[in-house]
Amino acid sequence: MAIKLLHTADVHLGRAFGYLGERAHDHQQRLRRTFERVIETARQRECHAILIAGDLFDSPRVARAWIDHALDWLSSVQLPVLVIPGNHDPAEHHPFWERALPPNLHFLPRAERYELPMLELSVVACPAGTTREWAGLLTREPSGAPYQIALVHGSMPVPGGHSDLTPEMIAHSRLDYIALGDWHSPHDFSTHGVACWYSGAPEMLMPDQLLPGRVLIVALERGLPAQVEPVPVGFARYPDGGGEITVDLTRFDESQSLIEAIRAQLTPETVAQVRLVGRWQGTEPLEPFEIQQRLQPFCLWLRVVSAFQMGDWQPANPFEEMFASLVAERKSQDARQTELLDEVLQLGLYLLRGGRL
Numbered sequence: 001m002a003i004k005l006l007h008t009a010d011v012h013l014g015r016a017f018g019y020l021g022e023r024a025h026d027h028q029q030r031l032r033r034t035f036e037r038v039i040e041t042a043r044q045r046e047c048h049a050i051l052i053a054g055d056l057f058d059s060p061r062v063a064r065a066w067i068d069h070a071l072d073w074l075s076s077v078q079l080p081v082l083v084i085p086g087n088h089d090p091a092e093h094h095p096f097w098e099r100a101l102p103p104n105l106h107f108l109p110r111a112e113r114y115e116l117p118m119l120e121l122s123v124v125a126c127p128a129g130t131t132r133e134w135a136g137l138l139t140r141e142p143s144g145a146p147y148q149i150a151l152v153h154g155s156m157p158v159p160g161g162h163s164d165l166t167p168e169m170i171a172h173s174r175l176d177y178i179a180l181g182d183w184h185s186p187h188d189f190s191t192h193g194v195a196c197w198y199s200g201a202p203e204m205l206m207p208d209q210l211l212p213g214r215v216l217i218v219a220l221e222r223g224l225p226a227q228v229e230p231v232p233v234g235f236a237r238y239p240d241g242g243g244e245i246t247v248d249l250t251r252f253d254e255s256q257s258l259i260e261a262i263r264a265q266l267t268p269e270t271v272a273q274v275r276l277v278g279r280w281q282g283t284e285p286l287e288p289f290e291i292q293q294r295l296q297p298f299c300l301w302l303r304v305v306s307a308f309q310m311g312d313w314q315p316a317n318p319f320e321e322m323f324a325s326l327v328a329e330r331k332s333q334d335a336r337q338t339e340l341l342d343e344v345l346q347l348g349l350y351l352l353r354g355g356r357l
Contacts, residue, residue, distance in 0.1 A: 003048045022297075034213065050079055060090065082125075083106070084109075084151045122144050128153040138170075153181040165180075255284065
């Protein structure tokens, strides 16, 4: 028989999202709905099992309501659900120890091989904190089940970083699929015929991850390589066209119209970086941080980046005229400093009009 698996990880139910401020509560509810969408996706795609490769919960001390919600939805799916602990919900303090688990939920807190005969499936569990045992387990048993996979929570090599797993271990395993958890964006580490993926988090945990969050649908069929399909499930997303909104300031001469133009591209689920480019011709200072603060209530997360030039301002009152005359006098004394003093004039006018460095 061919089988189909849903692979997810790093759900982080119960995460506080303190960096989102007043938007944290709404994003917690968004995360709850995304988890429900993960389960619904398994149903809709007619999966035979769900794999959760660690960090289902953000910590061992999450509120009871989060644990109840997870168990209610995991029991409702009526499919085998395999869960390993991660570094945020480690085995020794995992919230599942204190609860009666539904019969379809297979909690695998130790590094071991687990069999699901009804699916002809053998699963190597590699929870966080058991790295020393992985090398001996991550290998195909010649006389084992037709389908052999692994659930692993750990890190692949990165420059200057820690590594729990290596490409050589993946290649040597000869497994049909390795479901990774720990990284928050999807990543394909398949090698030498072994399909190996991070699913990434299904919903935004930090704004630098790939959005929208995804799950992976993994199709296994005897004699064929695993087929892996990323499926979007998260609500948080970039604006149309990508994660950065580039705004040419030459189109605007006052900040309110600029803010309204950017706001039109935002929704409560938008995660974006706004890059201001071109030359600002307005007569008032343009403060990127102030623009960011004014736009933040209309989206999930926003950063405004300054990459623009100020226009050529002229003195507009006696104080500015006095400052300009001092700069002009200095220029007459040393022509070699003309370019620098022109910048001094523009910066001085900017500060006199309330601008901040």
